Amino acid sequence: MSTASAIAVAVSEPTLAQPTFRQVAEDHLGTTYRYLTHLVSNRDLADDLTSATFERALKDWHRFDPEKGTPEVWLIQIARRVALDHFRSEGRRRGREETYASREARVAEPPADPAGDARLREALAGLTRSERELIALRVVLELDSNEAAEVVGGSPSAVSSGLHRALGKLRREMGNRDEHA
């Protein structure tokens, strides 16, 4: 066995502290996907970004240190960077192709949900990305405020107040839609 393959096996083998990448991917694929779905409000795009997240995570797996944080937070941090990179490139692209971008914006709207929660999704789409992110982290993924603060790079109290505002805004959005209906 060559040194490189021995190292690869050693990296892949589970230890008490360091899970394998496959294990992490299986355990946290849903979490990552849900986070990205809420962040981008577009399932197709969330699919692509989830794939990109796991590709980057595989590349950076050697940097993961279980003593510093949970795999879930580590993956969501990567997902956030992937999404931000996408937003940046999208912004540049839209800057170049304004007309096309306006069409893209319409395409990016959330599709009607067969399960009947389309109203909630539309209301969510009316929030900013950071508001959706906070809802995704704290409500959907049920991370605690410290973990959420670690992901967004702020303080736990800022996360709590931001979540309060986001939920209030979502409530109002839902109320507005009820009135229109």
Added chain:
Amino acid sequence: MSTPDPTPDRVDELLEGASPSGNEERETASLISQLQGLEDEPSPELLARVDEIASGVPAQGRRTWRERFALPGFPSLTGPRLALAGGALAVVVIVAVAIPLSTNGGSDAGDIASGQVEVVTGDPAPEANVTAPTDDEASAAQAAPAPRERSEEETFSSDGGESGAAVGKGAIPPGPDAGRNQEVRVRTAVQVDGVDALSKASSQAMSQVRELGGFTASSQFSVPNGDFGVSDLVFKVPSGRVEEALEGFSELGSVISQEASLVDLGAELNQRQVQITRQRERLVSLRKALSESPNDAELQRQATETENRLAALIEQRKKVLERARMSTIDLRLTTDGPAAVEEGENRFIAAFDRSWDRLAIVLEWVISAAVFLLPIGLLGWLGLALTRNLRRRGSDRLMDAV
């Protein structure tokens, strides 16, 4: 899919610090329940794609500097700790380098303590023919340059005597060349042990000089207080016996300094001889003229004047010869001098002193480097902070978009 409404505690936990009204709390709880009930499961295509990705071998990537420099048993070696360890190591290296250098410097201290004799000699003088110079020789003598002093330094070390700072007893400068007319002047200082020994040493020096055929030209003895005294003596010693005199002086105590100068008087003697010869020739011709016209007052006056000038020149020549014959030795006997300490201890103290000097030099370098690098580092840090801030603001703007 229906999810039970979260408890008020869960709502409070989510909105910690906020206190919604009862209605708001119910609505929020319902909203949370709806949000948690959203079915956002990855599609089978995504599952397959991620499964494919996860089946790959994780990249090893480049090892970070922390992994690169991690010591066995110190996996949590952090940047600040590494910097601290590096600083401590640098101090150890500086001290380790400074001490051997200082010890070598201690050897130099011994060299410094050794004396230097400056021997000043004149240019080799042309062979003087004082008895019968020819016209050509006279012209050559006239054209001969005035005695020009040339320094030749000769270092000689202590004979390892009583004091590390002393020149040593056997430190005798080269004497005058017996075949040439040279004026020798030697200045020497001898440290004696106490005021009582000073008086005795002065007497001994004078008697030694008398035995050598010399004499004491001047003497000055001074004891300002009971602990310190100095005796300045000027001796005239036959030039051929200077070395003997100095050897005798070195027996009086520890020679702490010695300086000798030799000035060649050959050219000066030649010049005087040429002038004397001319005056003699002139006198002969004047006397011859006077014998032919004895009443010529002007010739009489010129002859008398020439005779006087000749006598003065002869006297000057005698003085020059006397200067060559008798050398001058300035002897200072003193109770004061470099501390007569043990050589080893002296070297250690000198090494210790020099260590501080070297440390000051190192600190000077460090401060210079800091002064030079600090603005660059500060600018770099500011640039980095600015870039990070801009990037963060850009991210915030992106995240604030709907």
